[in-house]
Amino acid sequence: MNAHSLDTTLSAPASLAAPAPEARSTPPGDLAIWFFILAELLVFAVFFAAYAFARAQDVALFNAMQDHLDRNAGGINTVLLITASWCVARAVRAVCEHGRSATGAHWLAAAIACGGGFLALKCVEYAGKFAAGISLSTNTFWMFYLSLTFFHFMHVILGLVILSILWLQTRRGGYGPGHANGLESGAAYWHMVDLVWIVLFPLVYVMR
Amino acid sequence: MNTDRSFIVLLAATAATWFIGESGAAGAAAMTATLVLMLAKGRLVVLDFMGLRAVRGYWRLLLPGWLLFVAIVIALAFRLGHST
């Protein structure tokens, strides 16, 4: 290993252009975003563990308060995020494998719409909770509910900002087979946001 | 394609999770079912959406490992909660 091995950029676009899945040693996207993703996942893991163990201290409270959550909204939001993630995956495929920027941009727009739907629905949920006088200081359950979901909520916002930038770039034909580092990186971040919700929904809304 | 098939499975698994919640099921069986669904869903997102299926080496194991770790911690904490 020398100093350069970390630094090697993809000098051969052909290696990515080929649709055949070739074994690679690093994930799609930039390593820098992957460090960030890992750090975020670590924070969420600690947060989830904190929730689970705090719940163990007061199961009755957590179960009672959980009944006030809108599981339908949570379920629909899961569907929205999964759909958005799928759209992003299709967008990456359209651009990276087939070089179809226009198709990719459409998929990204659909993903942004789904993400916007998530935010809207979550706002409705929050409005109901705030109207009921619930805050971070109400009790441990609501502290965690609001902290976890709001922390995730902000990630959705950041994810949507990233997707919007990707959408603009893709529409302009800024990415293509072999030069889609930004697109793949942003997509990976969005999938992380989805992944976190896939844990959060059952943990907070369902499990008892 | 993997992506589309995974998407359908993810929708079905979400419906199942939602149903467990609606049924009000509690206890070890419900917990295990929910966590297994969670692991399955997360794994599909990681492998097919994030594209880690095509990656060899530790990068491929890192995120499923994270999922498994989170699931185990949750399971332990819930066991602790039920036993007290």
Place this chain on the structure above:
Amino acid sequence: MQYKSQAVAKPYFIAAIGLFIGQILFGLIMGLQYVVGDFLFPAIPFNIARMVHTNLLIVWLLFGFMGAAYYMVPEESETELYSPRLAMALFWIFLVAGALTIVGYLMVPYAKLAEMTGNDLLATMGREFLEQPLLTKVGIVIVALGFLFNLTLTLLKGRKTSISLVLLMGLWGLAVFFLFSFYNPENLVKDKFYWWWVVHLWVEGVWELILGALLAFVLIKVTGVDREVIEKWLYVIITLTLITGIIGTGHHYFWIGTPAYWKWWGSIFSALEPIPFFAMTVFAFNMVNRRRRDHPNRAATLWALGTGVMAFLGAGVWGFLHTLAPVNYYTHGTQITAAHGHMAFYGAYVMVVLTIISYAMPVLRGRAANSNRAQVVEMWSFWLMTISMVFITLFLTAAGVLQVWLQRFSTSPLPFMVVQDQISLFYWMREVTGVIFLLGLVAYVASFFVKGEAATLASSTSGRAGIGTQPA
């Protein structure tokens, strides 16, 4: 030295070292007052000595940061400093203002000083680390603005490297967050809440950008590793620092009247704060192992590696020890905090300033590196100071554990002063170790006066022994 305006860094570094000596002398006075309570009383009461000790620390680190910036930014920007004369004028203003403030602390009763310096106009004094009179605070802002003006213009007219951008962001952040020191509401909880916006967001926020930039600069110079590689790792590390450190402020919001949720937020995020420090250590060692040249200044390399390790130990490990709310409930405001504070400040900020001084001073004095003899003395000082700081930390930790046990945890808790008497043995050991630290500092100063044949970059083909790294 590539740009002659870099020379303004030299007086800043000299002043920093001078004030460092003062800081340590007052530290020794306080250490003795811990066990001989009436030592120097009433000439220098403990609260005055402590104020001098901590304020000197802050001021000399600021001198170090400024000197570092004046040295680094022209070289990074590949242009002369916008105004060397402004830099020199600000140097004298800052030095005189700082000296007058310290003299004021020592000569005038604090309440009288407050009255004389307009504390009745805007009460900002008498809060830990922000004890400076209003005039001094205003002076700090003016000096900082002039300094930032000078550097920002230098940067704008030259090459904009990531290192100088990160450095400037850190320095701007330092100035911006200092403004919260002017906000001192009557409500004690609010006072404390925003007090931490200065203190925490400095040392666990923007100062770490400065730390990262200084370390990255020296590593590029002494290892010859590609700038691209070092700079992208710099970004990764400071990202980790800020995503843990900003919300990590919450670990100060457990017991001061702020809402209970900070116990969770603060614990979760600050528990992850060791990660960037660990990353920094790994990074520093990696870069040195991958070095493409053997820089003749082995002392600077040693300081750079030491910064990584000691910052990780002091800020990372010792911070983690008492950062979780259930632990902090018992350790808050005990000698455990003092132990952490000492090693964290030494490991992160003292050492990084000594790193840049170690690298830059020989250059400012017209050579690539000091003579071998001078470097040996400097390395002795490194080990003396670092090892004694480790022991100071260990003794204070032992004192703290005992204090927590007797005063907080026990079923029949003892009063504060009774406990202090019982742990005095550790305070004595700390004081003895502090004297060894001073010896190390004397050796450090002496290393500047050791003669011998100076090394040049060309003559450095051998001699990688002694810095404790494996060959690549």
Place this chain on the structure above:
Amino acid sequence: MSGTFSKSMARNVFYGGTAFFVLLFLALSFDTQQALPQRDNRANLTPAVAAGKKIWEVNNCIGCHTLLGEGAYYAPELGNVYKRRGPDFIKVWIKNQPTKVPGRRQMPQFNLTDKQLDDLVEFLKYTSEIDTNNWPPNIEG
């Protein structure tokens, strides 16, 4: 095949991540401001308390003592001293300093007037009633 690791992406992540956590911190701080009235005992924040805080400050009490655990660790915690010792003890104690016991830690004589002592005690009383999540663990501070 080795992956991409570019400085520009690392820089973007730095800016994005920093902005994200700054905003999150501001949001939490905003909530804290909203929640403080229930905790910070502001109902009892009288002019005497404010005057007492200033006396606390201009005599640099924090240079030896801790207040709610923050300050120097040379002398006892004073956040709960009102509950530990009561108002009269505090005033007599301050008046009688320094003790001049050889070898013992000494507190200076600050020459406070009776009014100033009353204000300081009011400040310490107010401080002792702040909701500190039940800190310190016991009366010894």
